[in-house]
Structures are given as C-alpha cells and as structure tokens.
Amino acid sequence: MSNTAIEVKKNSSLEKNSWWKNAVGYQIYPRSFKDSNHDGIGDLNGIRQKLPYLKELGVDFIWINPIYASPNVDNGYDISDYQAIHEDFGTMDDFQALLKEAHALDLKIIMDLVVNHTSDQHPWFIESKKSLDNPYRDYYHWADATKDQMPNDWQSFFGGSTWTYDETTQQAYFHVFAKEQPDLNWKNPRVRHEIYQMIRWWLDLGIDGFRIDAISHIQKEPWDFKITDNQWAPFMNVSGIEMYLKELKAIFNEYTVMTVGEASGVPHHEAGAWTGDHGYFNMIFELEHCERIGEIGRQKGSIPHLKHSLNQWQTSLEEDGWNALYLENHDTPRSVSVYGDDSPEAAKALATVLLLLKGTPFIYQGQEVGMTNYPFSSIEELNAADTIHFYQTLLAQGTISTDALAIAVNWSRDHSRTPFQWEDALHGGFSTTEPWLKVNENYRMINAAQKDLKTSSIFHHYQALIRLRKQTDALIYGKFQLLLPEHPTVFCYTRTTQTESWLILVQLGRKQTTVSFPDSWDYSKWEEIVTTVDAKPLEQLMCLSDYEAHIYRKTTI
Structure with missing residues (x-):
C-alpha cells in the first residue's frame, strides 16, 4: 500500500x-x-x-x-x-x-x-464626515458624543472603543474593527x-x-x-x-x-x-x-x-x-x-x-x-x-x-x-x-x-x-459519524452510503496509543486505500503513533 x-x-x-x-x-x-x-x-x-x-x-x-x-x-x-x-x-x-x-x-x-x-478613505465616508446634513451622513453610524463620553462602552475586535470622535461635527462614528474601517449603515x-x-x-x-x-x-x-x-x-x-x-x-x-x-x-x-x-x-x-x-x-x-x-x-x-x-x-x-x-x-x-x-x-x-x-x-x-x-x-x-x-x-x-x-x-x-x-x-x-x-x-x-475525494461519492455525500469521541489525540470517523463505508483513522500526536473497535466488525472486509506509513490492516486493536494516518474502505454490496 x-x-x-x-x-x-x-x-x-x-x-x-x-x-x-x-x-x-x-x-x-x-x-x-x-x-x-x-x-x-x-x-x-x-x-x-x-x-x-x-x-x-x-x-x-x-x-x-x-x-x-x-x-x-x-x-x-x-x-x-x-x-x-x-x-x-x-x-x-x-x-x-x-x-x-x-x-x-x-x-x-x-x-x-x-x-x-x-475604509475611512472611501468617498462615501469622506462626504459623510463633512456635515450633519450631508447626503452621505446616514451611510454610516453616527451618534452624539463628546471627547470623554462615547455613546456606549462597547469594545472593537481590534481593541479599544467601537467609537471614534469627530471634532468637526461633534459626533462619533461606529466601527467594529479599526477606526479606519467605519461600519456601513445597512438600515439605509x-x-x-x-x-x-x-x-x-x-x-x-x-x-x-x-x-x-x-x-x-x-x-x-x-x-x-x-x-x-x-x-x-x-x-x-x-x-x-x-x-x-x-x-x-x-x-x-x-x-x-x-x-x-x-x-x-x-x-x-x-x-x-x-x-x-x-x-x-x-x-x-x-x-x-x-x-x-x-x-x-x-x-x-x-x-x-x-x-x-x-x-x-x-x-x-x-x-x-x-x-x-x-x-x-x-x-x-x-x-x-x-x-x-x-x-x-x-x-x-x-x-x-x-x-x-x-x-x-x-x-x-x-x-x-x-x-x-x-x-x-x-x-x-x-x-x-x-x-x-x-x-x-x-x-x-x-x-x-x-x-x-x-x-x-x-x-x-x-x-x-x-x-x-x-x-x-x-x-x-x-x-x-x-x-x-x-x-x-x-x-x-x-x-x-x-x-x-x-x-x-x-x-x-x-x-x-x-483525487480520492473526487472519485468517491461516499466521501462527498456519505453520512459522517465520529468514532472514539473521547480519545485525546486520535481523530477517527466514518463516511457511509448504502454501498460502501470508509474509515478515516488519524493519530494527531507522536505518543504511542492503542484504540479498539467493535468485535462485531468483519475486519477482513476492510481494505486499506491510503496510508502515510507502512500498510497496516484494520484490526480490533490498533497501535498508532507519530501522526500516522490510514484510510480504509469496505464495500457493503
């Protein structure tokens, strides 16, 4: 493999x-x-x-x-x-x-x-800043404020207030990101x-x-x-x-x-x-x-x-x-x-x-x-x-x-x-x-x-x-199910349709670990399709380490 x-x-x-x-x-x-x-x-x-x-x-x-x-x-x-x-x-x-x-x-x-x-350099905002009655004023969010008192104490994603005071019109404009990124008023x-x-x-x-x-x-x-x-x-x-x-x-x-x-x-x-x-x-x-x-x-x-x-x-x-x-x-x-x-x-x-x-x-x-x-x-x-x-x-x-x-x-x-x-x-x-x-x-x-x-x-x-994904309907439309949900480093899931099942088994760490699957599975029907290490047949007990990944397929018809 x-x-x-x-x-x-x-x-x-x-x-x-x-x-x-x-x-x-x-x-x-x-x-x-x-x-x-x-x-x-x-x-x-x-x-x-x-x-x-x-x-x-x-x-x-x-x-x-x-x-x-x-x-x-x-x-x-x-x-x-x-x-x-x-x-x-x-x-x-x-x-x-x-x-x-x-x-x-x-x-x-x-x-x-x-x-x-x-941007605050967009023509709309440049016009908006000129006066309270500018036709573009309401393209943005403006509110009464003073240098020391903003309309509220909301904080922006980039840190600091969501408001920036404008001396010319003695109001503040609103921005959830940087002060150079005034928010548009979608209500307009x-x-x-x-x-x-x-x-x-x-x-x-x-x-x-x-x-x-x-x-x-x-x-x-x-x-x-x-x-x-x-x-x-x-x-x-x-x-x-x-x-x-x-x-x-x-x-x-x-x-x-x-x-x-x-x-x-x-x-x-x-x-x-x-x-x-x-x-x-x-x-x-x-x-x-x-x-x-x-x-x-x-x-x-x-x-x-x-x-x-x-x-x-x-x-x-x-x-x-x-x-x-x-x-x-x-x-x-x-x-x-x-x-x-x-x-x-x-x-x-x-x-x-x-x-x-x-x-x-x-x-x-x-x-x-x-x-x-x-x-x-x-x-x-x-x-x-x-x-x-x-x-x-x-x-x-x-x-x-x-x-x-x-x-x-x-x-x-x-x-x-x-x-x-x-x-x-x-x-x-x-x-x-x-x-x-x-x-x-x-x-x-x-x-x-x-x-x-x-x-x-x-x-x-x-x-x-x-290539594998594009060639395989089950990997596009198949049902997802997470296995081993409590394991701290192994990410394992299945993708399943009426005709086939795929098992994706990945160890996201270097430490050796052992995982187990149901004893009711017929492991002889699982074929390894892709691996990042040497081939390893799917078994009830699997020993994994060093970020190894395995992809198995089982045909159900």
Whole structure:
C-alpha cells in the first residue's frame, strides 16, 4: 500500500448536487503568494504564473483575498473603491486576464466581498464626515458624543472603543474593527442599493462567487443595549439581520455562483438558517473550532475541542446545509504548528482529517507544502495591526517586553501571511527583492519545489486525497459519524452510503496509543486505500503513533 489513491468507481445512483459540493478550494492571500514585478509584493500576474501549479494540485476554485483599492490599514479589508484594483496588485486588465486564464484551465475565481464596513478613505465616508446634513451622513453610524463620553462602552475586535470622535461635527462614528474601517449603515436603503449594484457589477464581469466577509456583523443592537456575558453580542448575529441576508440571497440566486459567508457568532444549531436549501448562503465559515489551550503565550489548538466542534457542525448540517471546511486561513496561525509539531507527518495527518470530512475543503496557500509559523523575534517584524495593538496594551499593563512579544505573536495572523515558499532560493522564490513581510528561514527545506524531488511530499499527499475525494461519492455525500469521541489525540470517523463505508483513522500526536473497535466488525472486509506509513490492516486493536494516518474502505454490496 502506498500514499497514492487508487481509482474508485463513482456511484452514479447518488444525486449530483451543485458544483461546489464536489469541489476543493484554494485560498490565496495575494500580497504573499507570488511577486511578478519584483517590488516585494505579490500580485495578480504572480497568481497567473502559478495557475498551472494550482491545476496540478487538483483544486477547482480559488478564493482571492481583497485586491481592491485600499489604504491597507487592514491589508485590503479597508476598501476605498470597490470597483478598482489596488496598484500593488496590478490593474483591472490584469484581473480580467487572470479570470480568463483561470477559466481556460477550468479553475473558478471567488472574490472577497467586504460590505460590513469601508475604509475611512472611501468617498462615501469622506462626504459623510463633512456635515450633519450631508447626503452621505446616514451611510454610516453616527451618534452624539463628546471627547470623554462615547455613546456606549462597547469594545472593537481590534481593541479599544467601537467609537471614534469627530471634532468637526461633534459626533462619533461606529466601527467594529479599526477606526479606519467605519461600519456601513445597512438600515439605509440607499446603502444597500449601492452595495447590490456593486455586487452585480462583479458578477456580470464573470466571477464565480463570493466569500462574504464579517457578514454576521451588519446588524447592530440599539446603542443602549446592555452587555451581559458576550462582549460581541451587540453586533454579532443580531435579530433583524435576516432581512438583509434574504436580499443578498435574491441577488446571488440570479447567477450560478458559489457563496460562503464568514459567520462568526452563528452557532452550529442555528446554521441551518444560514446555509442549506433555504439558507442565505451555500455554506458558511464557522469559528467555533478554534479553541486554544496551554500557558498564555504558548497556546496550541485543542484537539479534543477540534473533534467535538467539527462533530457538532457535521451532524447539525447532515440533513440540510453544507460545511465550509478549513484548518487555517489568513486570520489564523499555521495548522501544522497549532495542532502539530511542524513536521511533514503532522501536515499529512491534518490533511487526511480535513479533506475527507463532509463539506467543501478550503486549502490555504502553503498548507499543502507544510508551511509553519514564523519565529518572530521583535515587534518590528510584524504587520498585523491587532497584534501590534495587543503588544502595546500588554506593555502598558506592565508586562515585560519579551513576555509581551511571546503572548502577542502566539496567535498572530502574520504567521499565515509570510510569503509563499516556492523553492530553495533567495526569499524562497517569492520575489527577487526584500518582501513586504519576512520569509521563514525554513524555506530551504519547506517549499513547493519539494513536490518534484519527493513523491512522498506533503503536496503529493494532498493530491492523492483530493483525487480520492473526487472519485468517491461516499466521501462527498456519505453520512459522517465520529468514532472514539473521547480519545485525546486520535481523530477517527466514518463516511457511509448504502454501498460502501470508509474509515478515516488519524493519530494527531507522536505518543504511542492503542484504540479498539467493535468485535462485531468483519475486519477482513476492510481494505486499506491510503496510508502515510507502512500498510497496516484494520484490526480490533490498533497501535498508532507519530501522526500516522490510514484510510480504509469496505464495500457493503
């Protein structure tokens, strides 16, 4: 038995649903993907150069983080013009060339849609600030305030008040993120009309869908709302949001596109209203599984919580709905560092867990080659505004600088934003000049070129899993069941249809452990299809160690 998936005949009796259910996605953070014009910043033409690489990996669509015109306070999530490309990334002609070439390779393009807020440099907000009676004043949330007294004491996600005082008009404006990211007032029908026009403009251009950023925050509670246990409750999945989401859905339904909402604050038991046959989006990103354990500053991801949370989402959306699956993205550290030990074995084990769950998997750039967290040694090496603010807050509280740095960077978003490691060359092959963010020095061993040197590479394991998934109806539509739910490190589940069963068995640790299965099973009927180690037949008692992963199949007809 080897790491290569065998051909698996598809069960044609199962209904084939929308294209995104059979697809695997790939997330690109363009600033860090590939620099084509030697300025140290990734760009659209760099993505074009690497389309064959993505096709070779086997993905079906690309989600591109914001490339719009922006002052880059929050790396593109502060948009100043929704229908212009930031000069760092190229031009609209470059984007259209990328779209055309991707489609020629049968790769779809998903854009980031950021409509909870704009940049404070957006023309709407510049007008809004001019006077109390400006026609654009009500495009944003303004309230009476003084320098010393804000409308309430709500705190933003980036730290500090959700309000910023404006001397000119003697009012404050509202923002759940940075002060340079004022929130749009969705209660204003003119705002919604402008947003919907922009959405149609992009869809008419030919893109294949949207990942909708921070969409669960667009509705706010009244300013006198009293917080009890959840400090984010005033602007997270607030009642009344459904009216706006239904309007968005109606627009999306005019096109054959995929939509995935970033829905923080939406619990698994409410997910059916957000996704599924009658939901607002095709799928949503949940944030419940990202729990940390350990000493502050040395926290890791909790594998028991990961199992428990993913199980809840798998079962909650079993009959109606669809999961958007991920272990890392541009807002989280690297999964091989969070849940593993930075090793190829850990990267393969995590890939095995992720890619065979029920839902649409999203691979984040570099995940498929095992990119790890960066060993930040000074605050000057960081770019993420929230990390820097956290560090400064810790210093102000009296934390010594070395401890403050360790605590602040532990879960920093910049771990996943370091430039892509293409090869063992200057700057990891990302650029010929000093990049905007440092390249991890381990690029000499961890890089995409390893796929051409070793058939046992992490890249080839991803390839094999993607191929296996696409060839197997049970791994797309089959029922999910978690086994060994209380085991602290073994992630084991089945995917089952009427004609076959699959068992995914993964040890997420190096320590040797033994697991047992029911004595009523006929173990002779289970065939090992993929493994990351030597072949091992399925038995009632299994001894596992060192991040080993096994995939077994049993035909039931």
